Amino acid sequence: MTQRTVAVVGSGYMGGGIAQVLALGGARVALADVSQEVAEKNLDRLLGEAEQFVADGLFPADAVDLLRANLWAAPSIEAAVADAGYIEEAVPEVLDIKHATLRRISDAASAEAVIGSNTSTILIATLAEAVDHPERFLGVHFSNPAPFIPGVEVIPHAGTSEDTVQTAREIVALTGKQAAVVKDVTGFVLNRLQYALFHEAAQVVEEGIASAEDVDTLVRTTFGFRLPFFGPFAIADMAGLDVYSFCYASLQTSFPERFATPDILKDLVDAGKLGTKSGAGFLQIPADQTQDLVAYRNKAYVAMAGLLKELGPSPAEEAGRAAEPTAPHAG
Template sequence: MSTPRNITVLGSGIMGPGIAAVFARSGADVTIYDVVQDALDRAAEGVKVAEGVLDKLDAARGDRQGELSFTTSIEEALAKAEYVLEAVPEREDLKKQVIAQVESLVGPEVIIASNTSGIPITKLAEDMKHPERFVGMHWSNPPHVIPLIEVVPGEQTSDATRDAVVALANSFGYEAVLEGEVPGFVENRILYAIMRESLALVDEGIISKEDMDICVRWGIGFKLAVVGPMRLLDMAGLDTYNNVASYLNRDLSKTDGVPQVITDNIEAQTFGFKSGKGLFEYGEGDVAAKRAQIVSQLIQVRNAMPKPLSSDQV
């Protein structure tokens, strides 16, 4: 599937602006929809930031630069849509409501994708008239920096829909990984396993939160950016893994709830960057500076990686 000429992104929150910037750079005219005008105004600024980052990445371009428009009218947003990506807040009832609206306003040939980070695709599609054209298309955050998309078909998603979304992602230089349905999808399951163990070790006083971040960034992250866990097993030796796992796995955190340090922060209304305090404290200007530093370092890493990443898997 080449990039459609007209794409609609429903939702202008954290992910919408970056996704729209990638689509527009690949040649699509993109309409961003939200129910709140202030959110659209912020999204317009977010798109400009994302476009600047894509320039620094020398990201793939289509044969034209697509135009962007913003609207609070879902009818206007979908009037010319050839492809729809739903990126509204992560609530099943809200997503189902939006998907039903979309189905009533577009033809049966239009693919409807969801950027849900873990709600089962089959569940979201259960009331659809044409569930065969519905699929999960989960982007990583920030979506204009991390060139990975998880493609997750539901039980009734057609092969044609699945293949079209994979081809679309590949057309603008992103890796598309095919996954079966599982709560959280694959990326978040691995990430949350790391965060669960990290929080447990900090909570037990084994390591400080500062040293934990250094340990994971250098000891794990640096390595995994170059060799994935499956290849790492071969590199280390399956016999070595067998020996270590036989005693270590039983000692890893098995908590099935949210760690106390997180619930304490939630009760205190300290959410991290968005509130100026979380596990760390941030003074005036610190959050903006830290965000800029993170994006800058992600750009450096992405520019150093093979393109596409799958080319070095043999």
């Protein structure tokens, strides 16, 4: 396989991290920004960060050598994208800036080059208005911090070609990350879910039900503890969809509109598809594999508990503990 030639336009925190993982994956990566001076300054920063990441055991031992070999600062956006087969735009989340940058990329790049945007909020179809041959354009949304978060949203708009989606999948695979292809709607999937949780958490604090510190503790140590291993549908299947249906009915006694039972859940329960205990639910996990799933789950949770113990409390958790009121002394 020939070495991929890639350009990352926007060399700041997100763009720089994306450039790092692409270069570590073996691509030859041109880093571009508003000027060569800015790109070179950020390249030096990325090499310094990589040295620290190696020292901390976060990057492989040869990471700095790989980055020096595969990552370079281009004199301009046009020079960076001229020979690139894939281009990742990672400039600030401002429509006018993105449109202006994408026009420059589109004008200077090969007509066959695939262009991805790292936007987290702007509709891909809106960004595509600035791109010639918009069938080669889509969203490729890395998460912060890009070197260490393993999931990437791939977001085609209505006119994106299948070949473009496949190229994006290959780019994500090159970085060792996992791609999830989602539709072009406001918030996509990642932020729609993330902000739904935050919205409910904020209401809990505003209503005086729990402190921000206690909400964070509950999320970390209960359902959030499961999420590195299982998504919400696998968790629901293991709990039992009839149990979920009952819990929705209970929540509706106080929050009838906010917690209306989803039709997709009703339909499964009505059909007797109750999750792993019935062999069918949101995910099709055969009943005879339930014991293997439970064994994996238990092993995963114990391993996570051990890792957290080894790492110790995060600075955020320690700050939360320091903010807790002390109990009054007896006597």
